[in-house]
Amino acid sequence: MTxxxxxxxxxxxxxxxWFNRNIEEIRKEGFTKKFVAIKGKQILEGxxxxxxxxxxxxxxxxxxxxxxxxxxYPKGFTLxx
Amino acid sequence: MKKIPLSVEHFAGNLRAIxxxxxxxxxxxxxxxxxxxxxxxxxxxxIGPLDxxxxxxxxxxxxxxxxxxxxxxxxxxxxxTKILExxxxxxxxxxxxxxxxxxxxxxxxxxxxxxxxxxxxxxxKTKAKLxxxxxxxxxxxxxxx
Numbered sequence: 001m002t003x004x005x006x007x008x009x010x011x012x013x014x015x016x017x018w019f020n021r022n023i024e025e026i027r028k029e030g031f032t033k034k035f036v037a038i039k040g041k042q043i044l045e046g047x048x049x050x051x052x053x054x055x056x057x058x059x060x061x062x063x064x065x066x067x068x069x070x071x072x073y074p075k076g077f078t079l080x081x
Numbered sequence: 082m083k084k085i086p087l088s089v090e091h092f093a094g095n096l097r098a099i100x101x102x103x104x105x106x107x108x109x110x111x112x113x114x115x116x117x118x119x120x121x122x123x124x125x126x127x128i129g130p131l132d133x134x135x136x137x138x139x140x141x142x143x144x145x146x147x148x149x150x151x152x153x154x155x156x157x158x159x160x161x162t163k164i165l166e167x168x169x170x171x172x173x174x175x176x177x178x179x180x181x182x183x184x185x186x187x188x189x190x191x192x193x194x195x196x197x198x199x200x201x202x203x204x205x206k207t208k209a210k211l212x213x214x215x216x217x218x219x220x221x222x223x224x225x226x
Contacts, residue, residue, distance in 0.1 A: 001171055005103055009173045012114035013088075013101040020090040020099075035131070035193075050134055050193045064135045065113045071131070071194040078094030081120050081156065081198065 008066060015041060015068035023072065031072045038068045046072075085172050087119060087220040089213075092196075098213050098220040100199050103171040104128070104183070109142035111168075115197050119220070121211065123200035127155065127162065127184045130191040146185055153184070156195050161188040170203075177224070181206045 001009075015038040019026070026036060026043070035053050037044040044060070044067065047053040054064045073079065088099040098119040105112050113136055115128070150161035162184035171178045181203065204211065209222040 001103075001173070001176070005171070006173065009101060009103050009114050009171075012116075013173060016099075016101060016116045017088060017090065020092055023091070050131060054134060054137070064137065067135075068114075068116070069131060069135060073093045073194070076094070079092075079156070079194075079196075081118060081122060081196075 011040075012066065012068050015039060016070070019068060019070045024075075026072055027075060032074050033072065035069055035071050037062075037064075038070070083175060083177060083224050083226060085175055085177055085209075085222040085224065087213075087222065089215060089218040089220050092118065096215040096218070098211070101173060103169075105169040105171065106165055106167065109138065109145040109165075111136060111165075115170075117197040117199040119211065119213075120198040120200055121204075123198045125153070125184050125198075125202050126181065126200045127153075127186065127198045129195045129197040130160075130186055130193045131195070132197050133185060134193060143187060146187070150188060151184070155186070156192055158192055160186040160191060162186050177207075179203065179207055 018041040019038050031046045034046045034048045035050045036046040045056050057064045090099050100117050104115050146163045146165050148164050152161050164182045164184055166182045168183040169178055169180050207224040209224045213220045
């Protein structure tokens with residue numbers, strides 16, 4: 001894995017873990033049932049419409065492929081795969 | 082033996098084993114980090130609709146994913162997938178890179194909240210054993226060299 005790939009994956013993984021570990025705080029900020037984009041362990045953008053969110057990220061000059069985006073399930077909701 | 086470390090995190094109501102990897106393909110050209118739930122109940126590895134949207138595939142790129150549509154049932158909804166045969170999955174903290182077929186949901190009742198899944202096909206391909214101890218939040222794949 002090149003250095004660039006390693007950094008990209010590490011940053012993505014850290015943002016993913018930050019999202020899952022701070023989901024309660026994210027809910028309190030009003031993002032329940034919304035998609036949330038995370039970069040550098042901070043919320044970049046949130047919206048209930050994923051297509052709109054991706055457009056907003058592009059407008060900000062971000063590449064959505066490299067940004068962690070998670071859906072904020074309501075508290076108590078269990079997803080059976 | 083090699084180990085692929087996994088994260089154990091609360092996700093959508095329960096503790097799950099979670100894998101992070103780089104997904105790559107030459108044609109169509111794809112390069113995207115993925116968070117996938119390790120799902121021993123899923124026979125196949127599936128890119129979730131959210132990750133598919135993030136890839137912003139053009140119609141030309143979608144046409145390059147060959148093969149017939151495969152109907153599958155995911156999270157209560159039916160979708161049709163196509164298989165990208167030579168997809169490479171690269172895991173961090175290891176030198177492990179696996180080339181295997183991955184399903185892409187291209188038609189159907191898409192639910193963008195459905196996560197990507199790392200299924201039993203991955204474990205068969207790599208001859209992996211899964212260690213999953215949710216009470217200690219430990220998980221990893223052990224794969225044969």
